[in-house]
Amino acid sequence: MTLETVLGQPALFRLTRSDELPAHLSVRESRLLVGALNFHALMAPGRELTVHGYGGGWDSLPRTTDDSTFNGLSRAYRSREFTIVATSLVPTDPREPIVGETRSLALTAGSVRHVHISRDAVLDFDPPRDISPNPVRRVLRAIRARTPLLYDELRDVELLRHRGALRKPAPRREYEAEFQPGGIHSDYEIVPAAPPADLAPRAILFGLHWFELGGAERWAFESVRLAREAGFLPIVLTNRESHHPWVARAELDGALIIPFSDSTSRSQTPGVEELLSALLQSFDVRGVVVHHNQWLYDRLHWIERSRPGIPIVDSTHIVEYRGGGYPLSSALVTEAITTHHVISPTLKRWLVEVQRIEADKVIMAPLGGLTVDLKDATFRSRAPGEPLVVAFIGRMARQKAPEVFAAMARRLHRTRRDIRFVMHGDGEMAAWVDDLLRSYGLEGVVARRGSSIPVADTLEEAHILVVPSHNEGLTLTTLEALAHGVPVISTDVGAQADIVPRRALVPRNAHRAARMLPRLVGRLADDEEARRQLWRDERNAEKKLLSNESASEWFAKVVKSW
Known part of the structure; x- marks a missing residue:
């Protein structure tokens, strides 16, 4: 496998010097590098470019196409790892420049490019999106760390x-x-x-x-x-x-x-x-x-x-x-x-x-x-003496409101020791969520899982899926849970009401959701027939929705007409 043909990925350039390339680039690393080189081949048709490649830590996102890749003006370019020479195979454009094009032409006229491709080791860390030098944002982060639901209220205002x-x-x-x-x-x-x-x-x-x-x-x-x-x-x-x-x-x-x-x-x-x-x-x-x-x-x-x-x-x-x-x-x-x-x-x-x-x-x-498969689903019954398992599945991001789930778990754990909790997902807030669980005394009470574990494994253990999001469309995890026989309770956001009945919805307001979700979970924990009926009602709503032509079926026909 050469850099120019990573699993059939087209290359719009030809490497004329590549002796400094790292010997072992993963598919991910190679695709990012080829993508950056394709961009610069398109922006410099027919020209030869010297490309410097740089390394960096987990907190340095790839630099592939932005203005700094033309002029090298970024702190990401501190540790050069290789230099290659590539010739663009893109045909030149014969048109004359227009008035007003001077700035972009000056930026792209040089023959040197700079790219930073992060190595796979960075995937072991949370994405660095929560890092900001802005003092206001630092204050807001401190509020969120200490009183996350108050932070949510301020955001809503x-x-x-x-x-x-x-x-x-x-x-x-x-x-x-x-x-x-x-x-x-x-x-x-x-x-x-x-x-x-x-x-x-x-x-x-x-x-x-x-x-x-x-x-x-x-x-x-x-x-x-x-x-x-x-x-x-x-x-x-x-x-x-x-x-x-x-x-x-x-x-x-x-x-x-x-x-x-x-x-x-x-x-x-x-x-x-x-x-x-x-x-x-x-x-x-x-x-x-x-x-x-x-x-x-x-x-x-x-x-x-x-x-x-x-x-x-x-x-x-x-x-x-x-x-x-x-x-x-x-x-x-x-x-x-x-x-x-x-x-x-x-x-x-x-x-x-x-x-x-x-x-x-x-x-x-x-x-x-x-x-999901509509054809084969059965209710996930709870065996006698089996603790109720309540799951959160989603990115650890503000939109998904993991802090509301954590607040719900803290309230329930105070009075209900027969309920277990699982939070399954990665994301920029993952480390913060772990800290929050520790501050709530829930370490060991709430099981944390990352994307290395299949979502299906969690759904095969769960009895209730909680979707506490601040904002949603219609979550795929809702459909996946129903396919595993697991009923869903949710904040009343987006199109969740197209599947989840009114009795299983709570307001999206963080404090109200954190108060009402424990009551709802508690009622379902004590009434197996109510939990079964909720799943049946949601399954029927899902069948009605999915009786429409699916996105895949529709797009397959559309794209063939092109």
């Missing part, structure tokens, strides 16, 4: 100013006007991409959030696999920096991957879009699919202008309380989108009734079939 955006239609983006006198890009002009080269490979362009564990990512990876099976080359861009632990997954075999690091947009000229121009000229891109990628949302109008009539599909899962999140970003640019795919009736209603998007543009296709 701050979020009130964003709620108005959830109840009114978003103004549509007027792309052309931005380049006219008085517009934000009036110093630039729109330069569409040239036609693709003759016999260019057929491709589909995907915009993902990152290569990390999550329900949205599972669906995004499945859509990439379906595109490859339909005979297309998947071109996969991410726009959230990360160590990308999932980039080595088999669904990405054969894909052209470009994992962004922050601030990439500053090396692009509005209206010109050097990276996308190079991609659209090098490949016959037949469609675009967006999975929570703001960088690509911002460029959909330009793509549609470059390739009129190209199908553009956006897939969203969750309306975020902070101003609507990605569904709102989608509504802003709906004129450039062919189809809005959503995974729940709740989100479809929001796009149609609040955002006033044409109903026939919004397709509801749930994520059935990714991890």
Whole structure:
């Protein structure tokens, strides 16, 4: 396996000097490096580049595409590990530069590049997203560490100013006007991409959030696999920096991957879009699919202008309380989108009734079939004398509210020693959650598990799944739990009410959830028939939802039509 062909991953460059490359790069490390080199090959068509590679610790995220990779101005470039020379195989663009392109051309004109690819050892640590030099953020972290539910309350108060955006239609983006006198890009002009080269490979362009564990990512990876099976080359861009632990997954075999690091947009000229121009000229891109990628949302109008009539599909899962999140970003640019795919009736209603998007543009296709099988499920009975096992499964991130689960467990443990708890998941808050459990006296009471243990193992032990999230769409863990015979109780967020009945929902307010969840768990612990009936009701609601065509079935048909 050579660097240029990591499990079939296309390379847009040829290595002319590689003697300093580390002898043993993992698939993950190789894919990140190839992705960085592909980006720079696209940004420097036909040129030879000297690329310095650097190492770093767990708290240094990869630098692959941002402005510092052109000029070396980053603290990430302190420990050089190798130097290679690569020649771009991307055809040169014969067009003349436009007025306003001077800055980006000056940034990209040099022949030296700098990249930092984190080694696999960093995956043993929590992601470094909770580190900030900002003194205000340090104070907030201290509040969260000592009184996490109060911190949640303060966050909710701050979020009130964003709620108005959830109840009114978003103004549509007027792309052309931005380049006219008085517009934000009036110093630039729109330069569409040239036609693709003759016999260019057929491709589909995907915009993902990152290569990390999550329900949205599972669906995004499945859509990439379906595109490859339909005979297309998947071109996969991410726009959230990360160590990308999932980039080595088999669904990405054969894909052209470009994992962004922050601030990439500053090396692009509005209206010109050097990276996308190079991609659209090098490949016959037949469609675009967006999975929570703001960088690509911002460029959909330009793509549609470059390739009129190209199908553009956006897939969203969750309306975020902070101003609507990605569904709102989608509504802003709906004129450039062919189809809005959503995974729940709740989100479809929001796009149609609040955002006033044409109903026939919004397709509801749930994520059935990714991890669950409707055909075979039986209730997970509790044997006589068996302690009740209550589980949390999800990323250790603020959205998932692990602190609410911990508060619930502390309240229950004071009076109920017949209940066991499991918290299963990794993430940027994992170490903080462990500290919180210790401060609550729950070390040894709450079992902690990471992603090295299959989720199925936890669900085969559990009797109740608790979803205490501050914000959600419709969680895949809910569907997975029901498939294992485990009923679900949840905060009333997102589309959880499409499955979970009202009697098993609690308010999303952290203090109220922390008070009400223990009562609900206690009632189910004492009434096996009530727990069984809850599972039956949720299973019936799930069957009704999943009787719709699944996202995989729908997208497989769509992509074949491209």
